[in-house]
């Protein structure tokens with residue numbers, strides 16, 4: 793898949809086929825994501841991949857997002873709001889969920905904390921694109937702290953904070969590709 797074509801055709805998928813994602817495919821994605829840019833000193837993040845009964849339990853916990861994120865959804869256009877609410881009923885039946893975790897850090901280490909999130913995010917984005925290359929669909933999963941703590945407990949992740957997730961599976965929808973509005977870019981001396 794050509795790079796620009798891959799970037800432009802990746803979409804958030806919120807409806808998945810009932811087809812398992814093979815571990816070998818996920819392994820290939822992680823192997824290839826090792827080329828993501830990184831701040832080596834802050835390599836503290838990791839990924840937890842969940843399917844089966846535990847996946848169902850965590851998807852169940854995440855239904856709380858229909859209430860917790862209500863204000864956020866209300867800011868969306870009605871169509872996106874509907875999609876977002878529908879997604880949280882069972883994460884589009886995604887067979888596999890991936891969660892990104894970073895070490896729990898005290899407030900004084902806020903700077904390191906932001907770096908952990910930034911570096912985890914660069915790899916997270918690379919994973920999303922690589923998943924797309926494998927023919928998989930994915931959608932971000934917002935994990936508010938209240939749910940993050942419950943997921944942490946379910947997974948026995950003492951000392952590690954769950955910052956966000958990604959649902960993974962074979963797409964059962966084809967959303968129309970569209971770019972997002974451009975953000976402001978200020979040129980100086982250019």
Ligand SMILES: Cc1cc2nc3c(=O)[nH]c(=O)nc-3n(C[C@H](O)[C@H](O)[C@H](O)COP(=O)(O)O)c2cc1C
Pocket residue numbers: 802803804805875876879930931932933934935956967
């Ligand atoms: C970190 C992160 C978390 C996200 N969380 C959610 C979410 O909880 N629910 C949702 O419907 N979309 C979520 N999204 C947004 C979608 O995954 C998607 O990227 C967005 O709707 C834009 O659509 P597109 O990816 O097709 O361009 C999240 C995206 C990111 C990067």
